[in-house]
Amino acid sequence: MPTTLPERPLLEVRGLTKSFAGLRALDGVDFTLRAGEIHALLGENGAGKSTLIKVVTGVLSRDAGTVALDGRAIAPRTAGQAAEAGIATVYQEVNLLPNLSVAQNLFLGREPTRFGIVRGGAMRRRAREILKDFGLAIDVAAPLGEYSVAVQHIIAIARAVDLSARVLILDEPTASLDAHEVEVLFAVMRRLASRGIGIVFVTHFLDQVYTICDRITVLRNGRLVGERETASLPRLDLVTMMLGRELSEATHERSHAALDGGSAAYASFTGFGKAAYVAPFDLALHRGEVVGLAGLLGSGRTETARLLFGAERADHGSASVNGRPVRLGSPRDAIRLGFGYCPEERKTDGIVAELTVRENIVLALQARRGFLRPLSRRRQDEIAGRFIRLLDIRPADPERPIGLLSGGNQQKALLARWLATEPELLILDEPTRGIDVGAHAEIIRLIRQLCADGLALLVVSSELDEIVAYADRVVVLRDRAHVATLEGEAVSETAILSAIAATDAVAGRHAA
C-alpha cells in the first residue's frame, strides 16, 4: 500500500468482516481515509460498499475488525453515535422523511430551540441558506415528499454536509443527479476537502472518479482488491480491478438507425397530456427504435412516462397502438397492450421488498396472465434463473427477499420483471441508476438486442452520454413540455444541452 503522506490516517478500518445468513458480505476489509482527501470506494453491484459503510457507521453490527477515527478506536452502535463521533453519512437509498418539511428534514434532531421551543423561522432561514449553496431555491416549509428523488437526494447531502463532520460518506449520491447538480456537488465536496474533511465517495461513474477523487479503494465480492492513487491507475486497469476481468469497451459506439420514414408507428400519441402535469404533446414510437427523453430535473420526463403507461390518466388527446385507438386508464390497460414501465424510484414504486427475487421478477408477467393462470413453480424458477444469469443478479439466489439485495441488483431484477413480460413497448425511467460498469454494458447490449428484435423503447435518462449512446431519437423536455426533437445524426450531447438551455421558453413556468 502506498503511504506517501506522513500524517496519521483520519479513518482507519482494519479486518472488517460481516456475514449475512451464510453470505460473507465483507471479508477482512481494510480501508484508510486521510484528512482532506476524496476517496472513491468502488466495486461491482453487491461488492459490499454499502455494507462497509453501514458497518463503519454502526447501522449494522460487525463480526470482526476495528474502526479507528483519529487513531482512537470507535464502535458506534447507531448512526446517531457515528454522527456524534464525527462521521456524517448519506446512505444509498434516500433516507429522509417525506412527511416532514424540507427544513425539518435538514435539522431533525438538532433543531434550533429557545426554552425548548423549536424556532421555526430561524430554522427555515438557515435551511434556505444551506440549500442555496447547492443551487436549490425551494420552499423549505413544504413537505419533502412533494419533491423528486433528485431534490431529496440533494437535501440529504446538504444535511450530512451541514453536520460539519470530520468524515463525510456519500453512497452513490450522484445516481439521480444530472450533470449540473453533479458539478454543484463536486464544488461543495472540494470545498469541504480543503477544510480537512475526509470524504468517502461511492459511485459507478468512472468519469466522476477521475474528476474528483484522490485515491481509490476497490472491493470485489466482499474482499479488498487494492488501494491506488487515482493518478496512477489507468481507467482500464481500474475496470479490471473491479470486475476481475477485462471489459471490452465497445459499448459506446452506435449507428443512429435512421428510421425509414415510411414505417408505421407502433404506438402513437396525439395531443396527449394532462392539465398541471404535462403539456399536451405528440409522440410516435416505432418498433426497433430507441427514443430518449432528456431534460433537467423536474422537466416532466417521469410525468411523460407515467402518462404513457396509464399510471396517471391523461385528460387530453388520444393514443393508438398499431393504428387502433386505445384507452390508457390504468397500468393494467397498458400492460394488456404490451407496455412495460420500469419506474425510477425503485424503493417505493418498484420492488416489493419482502417478496423474493423470483416473485418480484414474475410479478408483472403473472399479473398480466391473471390470477387464474398461475405460472407453475417450474416456469417461475426457469424465468427467474434465466434473468439472474442474463443480468448477472447477485447473489444468484432466487429465493432471497429482494429487499436484501444491493441497490444495483434490485434495479437489475426490476428490469428482469419487465423483460419477462416480453413487452412490445418498454418505458425505462433511469434504467441504469446505480448499476455498475460491467452490468451497464450488459444492459445496453440487451437494449440493443431487444430493439433489433422489434421492441419499441422509450428511455428516460439523466446520463446524456448514455442517451446519445443508444437513442435514435431524443425528445427534449423543459418545464413539463416537450420542446424539441433531435433525430438521427443530430443526436449529440451538445445538441441536447443547447435544446435544454434554449432561451425561448418562458423561464420559471412551473406548475403550481
Next chain:
Amino acid sequence: ADLTVGFSQIGSESGWRAAETTVSKAEAKKRNVTLKIADAQQKQENQIKAIRSFIAQGVDAIFLAPVVATGWDSVLKEAKEAKIPVVLLDRDIDPSGKDLYLTAVTSDSVHEGKVAGDWLAKQVGGKPCNVVELQGTVGASVATNRKKGFDTAIASHPNIKLVRSQTGDFTRSKGKEVMESFIKAEGGGSSICAVYAHNDDMMIGAIQAMKEAGLKPGKDVLTVSIDAVPDIFKAMAAGEANATVELTPNMAGPALDAIIDYKANNKTPPKWIQTDSKLFTAADEPMKVYESKKDLGY
C-alpha cells in the same frame, strides 16, 4: 299524569336485560308515561352522560339501572339540584348516596345467591357434595354478590364443597366451554354433584356440555341458577334443570307507581322497595311459567 321519565338502562347484555327493557316500556305505556330509554352499552360513563342529558332535557324523573354500585354521587347531586327525582332499578348504589335518590326498586343479589345455596343445602342434606360454580363477569357486582350469598349459605354445611369456580362471563357459550373443562378436570364429571351458575344462560350452556359428555343434568348432577329466564323452564320441564331463583324483570312498575304517587300526592316512598327472589323448581309447573314468560322479550 302525563310524565316524562328518562331511563338510563345498562344495555342489552343478556336476555333478562332485554326483558326488563320490554317490560319497562309496557308498564310505562300502561300508566301513560313517556319513557325515554338511553342504552349505555354497559358503560358507566355513558350512563352518566345520559343522566346529564336527561337533566338538560328537563325530564320529570330519572330511572337508573346502575352498571356499578359506585360513582354516582356527583351526577345524582346534579339531578337533585335540578330537582329531578331519581329511582334506582334492579341494583342498589353505594350507601354514601342514600339521600341522592328517592327510592330503589331492587332485588338483593346477595340474597339471591343465598336462596340458591339454601336450596342446594336442603336438597343434598348431609351427603357430601362437590359443587362447581360458573361465575358471572369478573368484577361485575352481581357476580361478586351472588358468589358471596352462595358462599354464606353453604358455609355452614361442611359436606358441600366448592371444588371449582371459573367465570363464564354470563354467556351460554362460555358457560358451555367452562363446564366442558370442569367435566374433564373432574374425571369425566363423575365427582360433580351440583352446578351453581350465576345466571340461567350459563346454566343452559352447561347443561348442553353435560349432555354431550354423557351426564344427566337434573338427575346425576343438580343444577341451580338465577334469573328465571324462559329457557331454563323448558330445561326444567325436560328434567334437565332443577332450580332457578327469579329476578323479576318488572322493576319499572313499582318504580313508576312510586313516582306517580310522589308527583301527584307528594308522598315519599320507602327508601327500598325490594322485589322478592322467588325460587322455582320442577314442582312449579315449569311449562306454564315458560308460556307466561316467553313473550316478555327475554
Next chain:
Amino acid sequence: MALRLPRAGTPQILAFLAILAVNWVVSPQFFDTRFQDGRLFGSLVDVFNRGAPVALLSIGMALVIATRGIDLSVGAVMAICGAVAASLADSHPLPVALGAALGAGLLCGLWNGLLVAVLGIQPIVATLILMVAGRGIAQLITEGRIVTFSDPGLAWFGGGSVLGVPAAVAVVFGMLLLTVALVRGTALGLMIEATGGNARASALAGVGTRAMTLAVYIWCGLCASLAGIVAAADIRGADANNAGLWLELDAVLAVVIGGASLFGGRFSLGLAVLGALIIQAMNTGILLSGFPPEFNLIVKAVVVLAVLLVQSPALVGILPSRQWGRSWRRR
C-alpha cells in the same frame, strides 16, 4: 408453501407443544381421549373444537392483514350471521338458512371492502363502523333475545362429527384447505402479498390491488359467517349480544402469533390457524388449572408475550439460520 412451513413454523409448533405440555402438567388427564356417541371426546379435542371460531376468523384475517389491513368487524359479523342462521333454521330448509347466513357474511365483507378499497377509508376505522353497527344489526334480528332453534341440520355444526372429528373442526379444516387451494393454487397469494408489501409498486406491475383488497375483505366476511354459524350451532341458539364479542382481537393475535406482520406482506394460513389453536390451548389450560378467574388475563398476557418473544426478530436474530427473512418484516 408446504415446503416452507417446517422452517417458518418451528417457533409456533414448539409453543403449541409447550402449552399442551403445561396443560398436561396442570391436568394429567389432558391427553385422555375417548370415543363417545360417535365422536372424539377429551380435553385435547376441546382445544380444537373450541378453537374453531377463532381459527375460522384467523383464516380471513390472515388475508386481510396480508394486504396491510385489519378487520375489526368479524365478531359483529359472526353475531349477524349466527342470528340469521338461527332465526331461519326452524322455519326454512337448512340450505336456505345457511345460504342466507353466508350471504350476509359476504355482504358484510363487501361493505368493508368497498369502504377500504373504493372510498379509501383506513381499514381500522372502516371496519370499526361495522363492528359497532353490526352488533346492533344482529340484536335487531334477534330483538335482543337469544334465539334458539332445534333444527338438527344446523345443530350438526356444533355437535355433529365427520369420521369422529367434531364438525366444527372439520369445517375449519375444509375452509383452510379451500382457502389454501384458492390462494396458493392460483396466483392470488402472490398478488395479495405483493399488494400488502408495496401497493404502489404492485399497481404499477399490473396487479389489481383494489380487486385484491376487495376480495380479501369479502373472504374475511365469509370466514366470519362460518364462524358465526359454528358458534350459534354450538349453543343451539344465536346470542347476538355475546357471540364473537372481542374475538376480533383474538383473531388478530392468532395471525400475529402465526408470524405475520401487521404491515402486510407474507402470510401463512396454516400458521394463523395454529396461532388460533395456541390461544385456545392456553384458554383451555387456564380453565383446567383451577386458578381463580381473576388470574386469567394475567396468565394470558404472560403467555402471549412469551410466545411472541420466541419469535421476536431481535431474539431470533441471534440464531444465524433465520436472520434474514425477518429483519425486513418491520420497518
Next chain:
Amino acid sequence: MNRLLPVLVTTAVFLIGFALCCLQFPNFLSTRVVFNLLTDNAFLGIVAVGMTFVIISGGIDLSVGSVIGFTTVFLALAIQRAGLPPLVAFALVLVVCAAFGAAMGAVIHHLEMPPFIVTLAGMFLARGASFLLSTESIPIDAALYTDLPDAAIRLPGGGRLTVIAMIMLAVFVAGGLLLHVTRFGATVYALGGNRTATALMGVRVGRTTILIYTLSSLLAGLSGIVFSLYTSSGNSLAATGVELDTIAAVVIGGTLLTGGQGFMFGTFIGVLIQGLIATYITFDGTLSSWWTKIATGVLLFAFIAFQQSMVGLAGRRSRRRAAGVAPA
C-alpha cells in the same frame, strides 16, 4: 395548508353536525350541552392526546382503557383502604403508569415486537392487575373527591366548566405544544414517517419510542384519575373498550393510522364528534339498544364518508410540486 385540510374538514363536519342537532332539538343549543360535552368526554380527551402521539409515531396503544381501569382501582384502594392523601396517591399511580408505559415502549423497541401485540398484552395485564387488586367497585369519599367534581365555573344557560374539563383542555394545549413546537414532537412525526430513516438520520429512536409509550400510559393514568373523580370510585371494569373509542377519535380527527401525519386539534374535534354522536342519541332517547348501536355506526360512517369525500375533492386540486433547480 394542504396538510391542515383534514383538520379543517373535520372541524367543518363537526360544526355542521352540531348545527343539525340544534335544528332537531331546540334545547341542544345551550351552554349546558356544550360544556357537558367537555366534562363527559374529559377522560376520553386526555387519553386521546397520548394516543395522538402514539399513532403519529406509527404505533398504537391498546392498553389505555385497562390502564384507566387499573388507575381507578389503585386510587380507590390507596385512598380508602391505605388512607393515603389523594394527591400522594395520584403521584404514586402516575409513576406506576409511566413505568408501565416505559416497559411497553422498551419491549417494542428492543425486542422489535409490533406495538399492537405488545399493548394488547399490556391491556390484558393492566386489566388483570386491577382484578387482582379488587373485583368489587369501591367508592372514594375523600374530601377532594366530594369537592373537586362539583367545583365548576357556572355559566348562564346551566353550563358548568368543571375542573376536569379544564384539566382536559390544559392537557390538549400542553400536548399540542409538545407535539407541534418541540424537538420531541418533530421526532414523533419522523418516527411515523419512516423508522429506519429516522434511525439513519442519527435520531435516538429507542429513547423516543419509550418516551411516547410512557407519555401515553401517563396520560391514561391521568385520565384514570379524572375518571375516578368523575365517578368518585374505583372499578376494575371501568373504561372497558375505551381504547377503540380513543383510536376512533384520533383517526376521525384526521390523523393517519399509518403514522407521520395529524394534528392535536384534529383529535380534539374527533373527541367532540364522538361525544356529539352519543349526545344526539341520548337526546333522541327512543332508540333501543340495537338501534343505538346501528345509529352510532351510521353516524360514524356519515362523518367519515363526508370527511373523506371533502378531502378527496380538495386534494384533487392540489398537485405535486415542481422542483425547480435554480442555476447556481
